[in-house]
Amino acid sequence: MKKVMAMLLVLVMMVSLGSVAALADDEITLDVIICQYGPNTEDWFLGSGMNGTNFVDKFEAENPGIKLNLEVVSWNDVYTVADTRIADGKLDILNIDVFANYATDGLLEPVSQWCPDDLYNDFFPAFIEQSVIDDTVWAVPDLASVRALWYNVDMFEEMGIEPPTTWAELEDTCQTILDFYDGKVYPWGIDMTTDEGQAAFAYYISGNGGSFIDGENNWTLNSAENVEAIQFALGLVENGYTNPNPATQTRYDLQDMFAAGDMAMLIGPNNMDTYCAEKDSEVNMAYSGIPTSDGSTMGVAIMDRIMAFKDENDPDQAARDEAIGKFAEFFYAPENYVGWVSMEGFLPAVNSSVESLVAENPDFATWLDVLDGCRFYPTSLSEWDAVKQGVIAAEQNALTGASIQDELDALQETIVAQVEAAAAEAE
Amino acid sequence: MNKTLQNKIKPYIWLLPSIILMAVFVIFPIVIVFKLAFSEVSKSGVVGGFVGFKNFRDAIGLPAFKTVMLNTLYWVVSVVGLSTVLGFIIAMVLNQKFHGRKIARAILVLPWATSLVIQASVWNYIIKYEYGNLNNILLNLGIIKEAINWRSSYQIEFIWECGVGIFVTIPFVTFCVLSGLQSIDSTLYEAADIDGASYWDKLWRITVPLVKPSLTVSTVLNIIYVFNSFPIVYTMTKGAPANKTDTLVTYLYMLNYYNRQKGPATALSVIGFLVLCLCAGVYMVSVMRKEEDL
Numbered sequence: 144m145k146k147v148m149a150m151l152l153v154l155v156m157m158v159s160l161g162s163v164a165a166l167a168d169d170e171i172t173l174d175v176i177i178c179q180y181g182p183n184t185e186d187w188f189l190g191s192g193m194n195g196t197n198f199v200d201k202f203e204a205e206n207p208g209i210k211l212n213l214e215v216v217s218w219n220d221v222y223t224v225a226d227t228r229i230a231d232g233k234l235d236i237l238n239i240d241v242f243a244n245y246a247t248d249g250l251l252e253p254v255s256q257w258c259p260d261d262l263y264n265d266f267f268p269a270f271i272e273q274s275v276i277d278d279t280v281w282a283v284p285d286l287a288s289v290r291a292l293w294y295n296v297d298m299f300e301e302m303g304i305e306p307p308t309t310w311a312e313l314e315d316t317c318q319t320i321l322d323f324y325d326g327k328v329y330p331w332g333i334d335m336t337t338d339e340g341q342a343a344f345a346y347y348i349s350g351n352g353g354s355f356i357d358g359e360n361n362w363t364l365n366s367a368e369n370v371e372a373i374q375f376a377l378g379l380v381e382n383g384y385t386n387p388n389p390a391t392q393t394r395y396d397l398q399d400m401f402a403a404g405d406m407a408m409l410i411g412p413n414n415m416d417t418y419c420a421e422k423d424s425e426v427n428m429a430y431s432g433i434p435t436s437d438g439s440t441m442g443v444a445i446m447d448r449i450m451a452f453k454d455e456n457d458p459d460q461a462a463r464d465e466a467i468g469k470f471a472e473f474f475y476a477p478e479n480y481v482g483w484v485s486m487e488g489f490l491p492a493v494n495s496s497v498e499s500l501v502a503e504n505p506d507f508a509t510w511l512d513v514l515d516g517c518r519f520y521p522t523s524l525s526e527w528d529a530v531k532q533g534v535i536a537a538e539q540n541a542l543t544g545a546s547i548q549d550e551l552d553a554l555q556e557t558i559v560a561q562v563e564a565a566a567a568e569a570e
Numbered sequence: 571m572n573k574t575l576q577n578k579i580k581p582y583i584w585l586l587p588s589i590i591l592m593a594v595f596v597i598f599p600i601v602i603v604f605k606l607a608f609s610e611v612s613k614s615g616v617v618g619g620f621v622g623f624k625n626f627r628d629a630i631g632l633p634a635f636k637t638v639m640l641n642t643l644y645w646v647v648s649v650v651g652l653s654t655v656l657g658f659i660i661a662m663v664l665n666q667k668f669h670g671r672k673i674a675r676a677i678l679v680l681p682w683a684t685s686l687v688i689q690a691s692v693w694n695y696i697i698k699y700e701y702g703n704l705n706n707i708l709l710n711l712g713i714i715k716e717a718i719n720w721r722s723s724y725q726i727e728f729i730w731e732c733g734v735g736i737f738v739t740i741p742f743v744t745f746c747v748l749s750g751l752q753s754i755d756s757t758l759y760e761a762a763d764i765d766g767a768s769y770w771d772k773l774w775r776i777t778v779p780l781v782k783p784s785l786t787v788s789t790v791l792n793i794i795y796v797f798n799s800f801p802i803v804y805t806m807t808k809g810a811p812a813n814k815t816d817t818l819v820t821y822l823y824m825l826n827y828y829n830r831q832k833g834p835a836t837a838l839s840v841i842g843f844l845v846l847c848l849c850a851g852v853y854m855v856s857v858m859r860k861e862e863d864l
Contacts, residue, residue, distance in 0.1 A: 223827045226615040244613040244830070337808060337828060387699055387719050390811035391727070405700060528613065532829050539811035543724060 171466045174228065175213040175236040178221050180487045185215040187486060202473050209466045235454065236467060238285055240447045242274060243525040246281040252451040254280040257467040262475055265493040270446055273519050282448035284492035286484060289444045289513050291430040293401065293415045294408045306431045309438040310375055317384035320407045331379055332397035332409030335389040335542060340535030345443045346410050347372035349518055350435035355530065356521050362558050364530065365551035373538065373547045380542065390539045402426060413510045414488030444517035490514055525565065526558050533557065607840045611832040625837035632834065634813035634821065641728065642818040649735035650792045657743025665751045682741035690805035693734045697721060724814040727807050731815060734802050743788045750784030786857045790850050797846050818842045
C-alpha cells in the first residue's frame, strides 16, 4: 500500500511539474531592473501610481505571454544588483546610466536586434549618438536632465543684485551674499562627493572652454583650461563661498540647504522646483544660465539609458527580442511615457511625447531648448568609469591640499595607459 | 554495530549539521574569493582566466593602498584598545552595588543593541555643522557664539569615526568583563583584605588575572568585528575625501562596487583575511602561552 501511495505521489508531482513546464514554454519572462528616480517610481511601476494600476499589470494585460519580473532599485544599489543578476544570468533589461563596460564585455544585445524601427526613429538622434561604440548602438535613452543655475529670488531682490553670468561676477555675488547675510547663508553650493563630483568637474571645465575629450575622442583631462577651471572652483571653497564640506555633502544635501533657504545659489537639475516642493520649501526660486569664465552660454546634460542583455541559452532568440521590443514600445508609448516623465520631472527622449509634455507644462519647451546645446558625459568610451572616479578623487585630493595640476597629470597618464593597453589587447 | 563504535561515531554525527553549514556558508565563499583573487575579472563581473598574482600587484599598487592599510591599523588599535580600557573601567563600576545599577546596565546595552547604521547616522546628525544637535546645544547654553565645523578636516572626521566605533564597542567589552568579575569568588578579596592588600594590589593580583580569559575572548572577537566593521565608516564619510578615511573593508567595497575593479578588490579581501588570521592567531597563541606559564 505504501509503495502504491509513493508511486502515486511521484506521479502527481511529475504531472504538476509537467504542467508548469508546459505553461513556461508558452510564456516569456523578462527580468527587468529600473532605477529609482524618485519617491513615486516604485508605485508607478509596481503599485497603483499609474492611474490606479501599475506598469507591470498594464503591460502584462496588453501583452499576454510576456511576464515581467521587474525590480525598482535605488541608484546606490543598482550597480551591485545589476552585477549580481548578470553573474546569475538573470537580467534581460537594465535601466542605468553607463553601458560601455557591458558592451565591451560582450553582454549587450545591439539595439537593432530588439528595438522596432518606428520607435528607434522616434528617439532624439543626438541622444542615440551617445550610446554608440564601433558604429553599433547598444542602448536607448530613457530620459535626460539638464542643469542650470538656481537662485533664491527673494534674497537677490533683497540685496538688489542679478544672478551672475561670469566667474568674476560669481565671486562678487558670493562676497555680497556673505557680507549681507553676515555669513549665515552659503552663497554657493559645490558637490565634489562620489555621488556627483564628476558633474562639478563638468560644470567648471565646460565653463572655461575645457572638456573631457577632444574632437577625436582623446582624453584631455589635464588641459590648461581644465586645470584653471578646477582651481577656480577650489578657490570658491577656500574663500568660504561654499558649503563647508564639499567632499561629503552630496547634491541632495545642497538641495536641502537651498530648499531651507540656507543657500543662495547652486547648480541643480531642471526638476529642482519639484524637489523643493516635495520638501515643503517656501523658497521663491528661479533659474538662469550657469556662469562661465567669459559669460558665454554653456549647458551640461545627463542622460540615462535602457539596454537589453544577451541570453545565449534562450532557445528562441527571435521571440525574446520581440518581447523586449514590446516592452520598449509599451514604455515609450505616449499614454505611458508622458505620465512617467512628468512624474519624475525629467526631460523626454522621444519626439512623440514632446507635444503632450509641453501642453501639460510649458516650462518643458524652455528646458528642451536648453537641452539642444548641452554637452553630455563621454559615456561611450570604456574608460569613462575610471575617468569619472579619477576626477572625483583628484578634486577631493585637491580639497585636502594636493596640487590639482599634479592630480590631473597623473590621472591623464593612467587613463592614456588604459587606452593604450586596450588598443594593444585589441590588436 | 557495537556500542563502542556507536559512541565513537555519535559525536561526529551531531557535529555534521554544523560542518555542512560551515562548509556551505563559510568555506565555500572563502574558496570562491581565493579563486577570484587569482582570476581576471571584468568590470561587469565576468570571470576570465588565471592571472597569477596580478590582482595582488594591482591592489598593492593602488594610490590609496598605504593610506587605507594605515587607517585600518589606527582604526583597529584605537577602537579595540580604548573600548577595552573604558569597558573594563565601566564593568568595574557596574560590579559595585549602588542604587540604579540595573538601570545603568540596561542603558549600557542600548548602543550595542542599536543598528550600527542608525548609530552612525545619529552621530552624523549630532555633529552636523548646519543643523547639528551638538552645535545647537552649545549655542543655546552660550558656551560657543558661532557654530563649529566639527568635521573641518578628514583627520578629524576619522577621529569621529573611531569615537563612534569605541562608543558602540564598549558595551560588548563591559558585559564580557562583567561576567568575568561576577565569577570571582568574594572570599579572595576578603582574604586579601585580611592580608592588608591595597585596592591596586587587589586589582592587579586578583581581578585582572581572573578576568583575563573574558578579556581574551572580547579582544579577539573585537579585533575580528572591528577589522570587518563596515557601517560606521561607510555611513559617516564613505571613505571621502579620496579614500583618506577608508578602512580596508570599506575601501574594498568601494573598489568592487563603485570603482568596479573587481580583481584587485578580491585580492584585497584575501589580504584582509590573512592579516586578520595572523593578528588573531598571534594574539591567541601569546595569551595561551602566558596562561600555560601561569
